[in-house]
Amino acid sequence: MKILAFETSCDDTSIALFEDDKLISMHTKSQIKIHNLTWWVVPEVASREHANVIFDVLADVLSDGEVELWDIDYIAVTTHPWLVPSLLTGITVASTLSQTLQIPILPIDHIQAHIFSNFLEREESEIKFPLCCLTVSGGHNEVYYMPDMWTREKLWQTQDDAAGEAFDKVAKMMWLWYPGGPIISKLASEFHWDSKKMFPRVYLEKSEFWFSFSGLKSAVKREIDTRWELTNEDKKEISFEFQSAVNEVLCYKLMEAAKQKWVSTILLAGWVSANDDLNMRIQQEATKIWLVFFAPAKKLYCMDNAAMIWILAYYKIKYGQFEEKIWTLEVWKW
């Protein structure tokens, strides 16, 4: 069974081809350099860039895998949520292929796929339900309770920014590049002095799962404005203090969810799950209360990638969780 998976929900054009559960080929074209100019993804710019490269990426995947289009059995594509113009590019190409080749297509939820990225390069039996999952990226910041693989109860989400977006905006305040997360976490790892705990830990109600990062952003801005000239040492300190303020809260809320829901497994997903400090904090806290903690097996699987779209499609087919349909653009109604 060959599945061709598409991911174009934000600024990565990623296509992967799998045979049964083996990766044959995956290519991803990132638009980071383009969005550096604006410090954030402008949806129409992203969409045009997806359209410019998607056929080249597809050609690379097929030629690497030595596969012809008519050998493919299923198509999977991200349909929601995220940037509509970006999504539309992937959906248009995928649904055209589905109709031309007369093969079924699976609509894939981007957040659910981030969660399922934890199954990549792992045995299904390793991750036990029920569990709680923190999904945290540039546009999403939620805690879910999952009693089983196919049921997802959103416990709460951010009231304003997602943590990843806050990383991006703080990076912008310090004239660093987009995306801010990887740069800030690197600078933070180079800060070796005592923490002054200079930024607020925004818990809101401690026993509930709201998040809020916009006030923290303002606190960072105020601190930056007090400094005459932002030296490299200042940037390291602010990065460290800001990252600690975000990660302490993310970690606390995930633990709180696990305790309230009596689960023994917790997951982390979304590109912010590539943050080493966040992983370390969660691992430390999880060990204290005997929780089993998973984050994606490779950093590649934390970011937006077509492998996570494939794995969700693979499990949906395995467990009959989809309607076998050839698609038109009616996908919007699904």
Ligand code: KG4
């Ligand atoms: O998953 P993703 O590509 O976007 C959504 O699906 O929403 O996540 C992108 C976000 C960006 O905001 C980026 O700054 C953040 O993930 N990010 C990080 C790290 N790597 C990426 N944030 C903190 N630490 C990192 N190491």
Ligand code: ZN
């Ligand atoms: Zn994502």
